[in-house]
Amino acid sequence: MIRWRLLFFAVLLIAGGLGAFFTTAEADNNDSNELVYVIPVEKEVERGLEAFLNRSVETAEEQGADHIIFEVHTPGGFVDAAGNIAALMRNTDVPTTAYVTGDALSAGAYLSLNADEIVMAPGTRMGSAAVIDGSGSAADEKAQSAWLASMREAASLNDRDEQYALAMADSSIDLPELGAGEGELLTLTPGQAEEVGYSEGTYESREDVLDHIGMSAASVEEMETTFAETLARFITGPIVVPILLSLGTLGLVLELFSPGFGIFGILGASSLALFFFGHLVAGFAGLETVILFGAGAVLLLIEIFSPSFGVLGVLGIAAVLSSLVLSGYSTTNILFALAIALVITAVASFLFLKYIGYSGTLKKIVFEDQAGNEQGYVSNTSREHLLGETGRALTILRPSGTAEFNNERLDVVSEGGYIEQGRKVKVVSVSGSKMVVREVKQTEAAD
Template sequence: MRRKLLIRFYLFLMVTAFCLIPLQFFVHSQTPTSQPIVYYIPVEQAVERGLEAFMKRSIEAAIEEGADHIVLEIDTPGGAVDAAGNIARLLRETDIPITAYVVKDAISAGAYIALNADQIVMAPGSLMGSASVIDAAGNAAEEKMQSYWIAEMEESAKLNGRDPLYARAMADNTVDLPEFNAEKGRILTLLSGDALEVGYADALASNRAELLEFLQLENAIEKDMEISFAEQVARFVTHPVVIPILLSIGSLGLVLELYSPGFGVPGIMGISALLLFFFGHLFAGFAGLESVILFGAGIVLILIEIFVPGFGIFGVLGIGSIIGSMILASYSTVNILISLLIAVIITTIVSILIFKYFGYRGPMKKIVFTGATTTEEGYISNVTRNELIGQVGEAITPLRPSGMALFGNDRLDVVSEGGYIEQGKEVEVVYTSGSRIVVREAKKQSQREE
């Protein structure tokens, strides 16, 4: 009883969380004031699609609030190229003046985002650069991608009259800039002072007060956009590294639930992981409710295939629906397919190990027959009658090549070695295997005595 109440409470919490998703799109009312408004938007941690969704919401909020200036407080090690590109597009399409304030590090995609702002202000000791493209394994990306990224860096620098040479040097290690410790073979990372010298920083500011003084907005109303808890969760679960982990936990948890009696921890873990996947992608704006509905339909189809005898069509449709729902929910088809492949491999290996060492338990025990037709339970198997070998009997039916022969008082089904044997002929047993008794026509008595 207690377990059922806990499960119901858990499901209630998950449903409530999904119902609260629309609340992220709250309405901002413009503040009636004669003072200028400055919006601070944090650009922190890895650059990924969750950050992109947060940036979009923040800029929309600043516009609705009637902000006069947007400040991006940047401290990021970089991240996904596609997410950085979409964020840069947001910045370019925004009419409100935008200042990139590098409070610590604007590395890789962070440097690219900063270059797309109208102006750049850096804190003393901060860094900007090191923007080469690497793949998921940490190796340099293919030449085609490198060429695209270098062109994007140069174009972003040109937007606000900056020398594209330094932007290129941040992504291309063939550019020789020994005066900035970036000779050939090393990519460029600018210190705040160096950035100011080459025009990649318009000013240095130790804090917000100095920043506002440079912007001539000392009397401005300052407003901070904060990442909500739900957005933090969404940013975490939409990370390319986290997605295959979630899918692996989800599939493995559901498989383990088939091996455990009742509904317990494995099932809760599996459902929670999959709900987190969809929650994060729904909240980040990558998926719609149609993907969740399609996933639920896939689960139902698989359950029908398991408990109702069929020809596999429900199972195939169910698996297809689940894969389709995840592709719809994901922002990258390639990424989700790789994640699904990883999850399938992990789940298969663990399932084989569990079956080997623990056997079938729980619902799986009801699905898979594990009994045996043993003699102790009343089943009789065919026994090979080796004692018949060499015995001579009489064919009481023609053998073509099978028929019946009489051995003493036993009427037995026999088969000849291949030839035809007439009825009434003597036959000799030459081989037995289970119910199969092979005979040949017997030699005459005088020949046997010789």
């Protein structure tokens, strides 16, 4: 009997152990299968951020992510980039959550509305999404209408009340109960966002958000920008682009006025290299733009050292400018930056030539020697020795003609009057080969 009892307890222990083992294994298996990607949406919304988010979402999809959390903290940015990022967020099959960790203003509010759900951290804000132009003024009516339509569409994606999205972008909508009186844009606090259905909750930390979406035990992968992407976002900024183009063009132009290949050439080449690097990494430009720029530079060099009556020079300038325009994320912005660069280059080059002069590559191809009398060059025979001499008009002078002086026929010009053939004339002025004569009157001849 005792032996049977021992055997019974042994079976129970084994069964319990196996049950615990499989339960733990199943839990571990579930944990390993849940994967959440955290993608920061920070700083200005521009095409550099768009390139980073494209890579991040693509990586999350390839790795089989179960959820994507966009941690939003941005003051806004460019409408075109915001539209592309919003499309990226809507088109992914992975469920998304926008976690507002700072301010989600302007384009940041629009992006948050494109996520499947929104949650906010305490003390954050969402809203104030009026569209403005490049000068900081209110956009025209057409652009404003398009932006309001985008805000309305984003709100309707998850059945949110459209009037609050419109109030974020249109100050004429009056919502005083939410602190947006007449002439003010709506900006929601976490509590207000929950009240109007624009937030699914307020959470202190990422762990709280994971618990909210039911993935507290999931593996978390946080995307980070690479050094190249960070540099690209800086380089492609609207303030940095004109600076790089100005340094690039000015450096190369001044290098032509300076001997050897020195600091100006290095500065110009480095600035243009950074410009193309940033736009390549950000996805704005392709290798074809670099090749086009190189071809234009070669044509300009050929034109400098082997002039082709300007044909190669014009083609080179067109190729260089086209490559720069094609590399930009906005044709308007890049043309504005080029205009600034060309003005700065022209003014700086003028000052350099005026106060320093040039002794570089251009000096070798510009002919500066003078052919004067001091060097033995004589363009014509001087007749100054005939000044005051008297001769005879061989032809009618009206006013030009031919006269004879010391048995030598010479071309002459009267002072302006008509002189008949055979009359006596006197040389009154000599300038090079030009001789001016005056008729000698009879009384003057008698004297």
